[in-house]
Structure formats: C-alpha cells, structure tokens
Amino acid sequence: AMAALLLVGAGLLVRSVSGLLAVSPGIDPSGVLTMQVWAAGERFREGENSEQIAAAVRLYDDILGRARALPGVTAAAAVTTLPLGGGVDGYGFHIQGRPSANPDAAPTADRFVVTPGYFETLRTPLVRGRVLDERDGQGREPVVVVNQTVAESLFPGEDPIGHRVSLGPPTAVPRTIVGVVGDVRHRGLGMPVGYQVYVPQAQWAWAETFMTLVIRAEEPVAVWAAPMREIVRAVDPSQPVTAVRPYAEVVAESTGTRRFTAGLLTVFAGTALVMAIVGLYGALGVLVGQRRREIGVRIALGARARAIRRLVIVQGIVPVTAGLAAGLTAAALSVGALRSMLYNVEPLDPATFVTAMAVLGAGALAASLLPAWRASKIDPATTLRE
Numbered sequence: 001a002m003a004a005l006l007l008v009g010a011g012l013l014v015r016s017v018s019g020l021l022a023v024s025p026g027i028d029p030s031g032v033l034t035m036q037v038w039a040a041g042e043r044f045r046e047g048e049n050s051e052q053i054a055a056a057v058r059l060y061d062d063i064l065g066r067a068r069a070l071p072g073v074t075a076a077a078a079v080t081t082l083p084l085g086g087g088v089d090g091y092g093f094h095i096q097g098r099p100s101a102n103p104d105a106a107p108t109a110d111r112f113v114v115t116p117g118y119f120e121t122l123r124t125p126l127v128r129g130r131v132l133d134e135r136d137g138q139g140r141e142p143v144v145v146v147n148q149t150v151a152e153s154l155f156p157g158e159d160p161i162g163h164r165v166s167l168g169p170p171t172a173v174p175r176t177i178v179g180v181v182g183d184v185r186h187r188g189l190g191m192p193v194g195y196q197v198y199v200p201q202a203q204w205a206w207a208e209t210f211m212t213l214v215i216r217a218e219e220p221v222a223v224w225a226a227p228m229r230e231i232v233r234a235v236d237p238s239q240p241v242t243a244v245r246p247y248a249e250v251v252a253e254s255t256g257t258r259r260f261t262a263g264l265l266t267v268f269a270g271t272a273l274v275m276a277i278v279g280l281y282g283a284l285g286v287l288v289g290q291r292r293r294e295i296g297v298r299i300a301l302g303a304r305a306r307a308i309r310r311l312v313i314v315q316g317i318v319p320v321t322a323g324l325a326a327g328l329t330a331a332a333l334s335v336g337a338l339r340s341m342l343y344n345v346e347p348l349d350p351a352t353f354v355t356a357m358a359v360l361g362a363g364a365l366a367a368s369l370l371p372a373w374r375a376s377k378i379d380p381a382t383t384l385r386e
Helices: 002-021 049-068 118-122 148-154 221-235 247-253 256-290 292-300 305-341 350-376 380-385
Strands: 032-038 073-079 090-095 108-114 126-129 143-147 164-167 175-181 195-200 210-217 241-246
Touching: 002 256, 002 305, 002 350, 032 221, 032 247, 049 073, 049 210, 049 221, 073 118, 090 148, 090 195, 108 118, 118 210, 126 148, 143 148, 143 164, 148 175, 148 195, 164 195, 210 221, 221 241, 241 247, 256 292, 256 305, 256 350, 292 305, 292 380, 305 350
Parallel strands: 108 195, 143 175
Antiparallel strands: 032 210, 032 241, 073 108, 073 210, 090 108, 090 164, 126 175, 143 195, 164 175
16 A cells, blocks of 8 residues: 555656656756856946946956857856746836836746847747847847747737837836747746846846856866856956856756655655565465465365466455555545646546556566465375375
C-alpha cells in the first residue's frame, strides 16, 4: 500500500518535470555566461539625472564592447532582470488613446531594461518590427519592444507597431512600440507568460546601475569567467562582480524544487517497491516451507506442477491486491496536495495510476514465481517418508 502511494506521487512528479523540461523558455541559455555588475560610485549619483544615465550607459557599453572583442565571444548584452533568474519588475501598462476609467486596474507588464544586442545574445526570436539597437540612444524618441502576448491580447486584429504606451502611471513618458518578440518564460517554465516590455537602457527614466551581463561564447562557458572579470576590473576596478555562472545553471535552478521533490519521491517509491517485493518473496518462501508436507501429499495424489504454482501465486496475489486497492485509494485522496507542483498533469492522471499498478503487479508476480517454482519441484517420495 505504501509503495503504491509513493509510486503514484513519484510518477506524477516525474511526468510533470519531464513536461516542464520540454517547455521552450523562449531563450537559448546554452553557451551563455551570466554575471552581475553593480555600477557603484558617486559619478552615478552626482549631477543631473541625464548625466547619471549617461555615466551608467558608458560603463556598460565599455564593458560589453571589450567583451565582444574577445576571440570566441559572439555576442554580449546586459539586462536588469534576468529571465528565470528569480527577479520580477512589474510596471503598469497604459496604451495612449485608450484611457482607463480606473488607472489602478490597468494591466501590469514585466519591465526589462536592456542594452543593444540583448535579443541576439539570448536568441529571442523577432516576430515583427525591429529590435532595440544603437539608434535608441539618450535623447532619441522613446521606444519599446513588447512580447507576443501583449500584441495578441492588447492589440487583437491590429498591428501594435507604432502604438504609444506608458509604463508606470498614465502620465509617464509615452513610448512607441517598434518591435514584437517571442514570449519568454520569465517567471518560471511552469508559469503562464504575462505581458513583457523591453526598454533601452539609455532611455529609461533613471540610471540603471545594477544589471546582469549575458555573454554568448564558445564552449565551455565557464572559462570566460576570468576574462570577463579582468575586463570589468580594467574598465573600473571599483565595480563589484557577483553571481558569475553559466546561464544553463540558472535555468536548471528554476525547476530545482520540482526535480528534487520528484527525485526524492522516486527514491522513496523505489525503496518501498523493493521492500514490498523482498517481503512478499520472503513470506511466500516461509509459506512454502510451512506447507511442504501438504504440497508433497498433493503432488503424490496427482496434482500437476502448474496447479501447485498457481496455488502459491494466488497466496501472494491476494495480499498484493488488497495492498494495491488501499494504496491507490490513499493516493487518490492525497495527491491533491501535489497540485501546485504539477505541470500539465492532472492529480488523478489515469496513466500514472495504471502504471503504478502495473509496476507493483509485475513486481509481485516476479516475487511469487521463484517460491512457486520451488514448491512445484518438491519430491513427494521424500515428503511421504518424512
């Protein structure tokens, strides 16, 4: 019964994790190194707001320019919130010309401040229009790029390119939509895609001094950590560098809880299954020993080996059937607790329940075969002499 309960739970989580890992995140994390750089210092806080923005842009442009010059580096960019990295930066999303009766009820979009080359580095597909590049500098017309969910949900049946939107309050600076990119599973592979807006670093309202660099380079990615640290040190040795690791590890960590729970339940289920099979085998072995004389008499009176084997197997199947019924019933009543950890799998998934029953049934049958075969080989003459 315990093995059945654990097998169902493990099966649901394994199927969920398998389905989750098959989901496209909307980016290509392979071959990408990530590192966080915090532009610290008085020059990023002194003077006019425009001067602070320009200082931050120069710092990251210098770092990224040197990174792109490294042999083997194919692309480099920076972003304020790394997709699947755990951070969320939501802003109100207002479409110019479509005033809302209640601005507080306006939709919220995940905001990403990015540098030129961001979409090319993470290989986010361009659906329509253009991506952000060097044309979108400080003092130019404010622009944004939105994801496909924004285009389909908020601009149904029309082209969003050219529409103007504001981020934050309705009175914020209007920005023209110049491109639509594919959806990115920013909040998690198992989470629905929401509204996403990308803004050039040079055109945001204030200086973004804390950003994550994304460097696409030849494998292995880890070897580029030291050269990138040297570049940051050469540009400004006072800037701290943290969280240097391959992007693939970041994406893997986003499913870490589910994978750990699935692995743990699988170990428990496997242990319970082995214990159930070994216990059944031992119990049937003892049963055959206790009924040795009876079985010998049966054989002496003409019982066939097949009948003897069936006799022993039935003795094993009866408690197995009762255990399966109890375990599957308990599983049906308790798997609802796993609902929050399941992706694209129903708690009462028939295939999982049938598979668990088949695995346990096959294991029980295998555990019964050897004692049954030994029972059918008992020598009646020896038994009668005893």
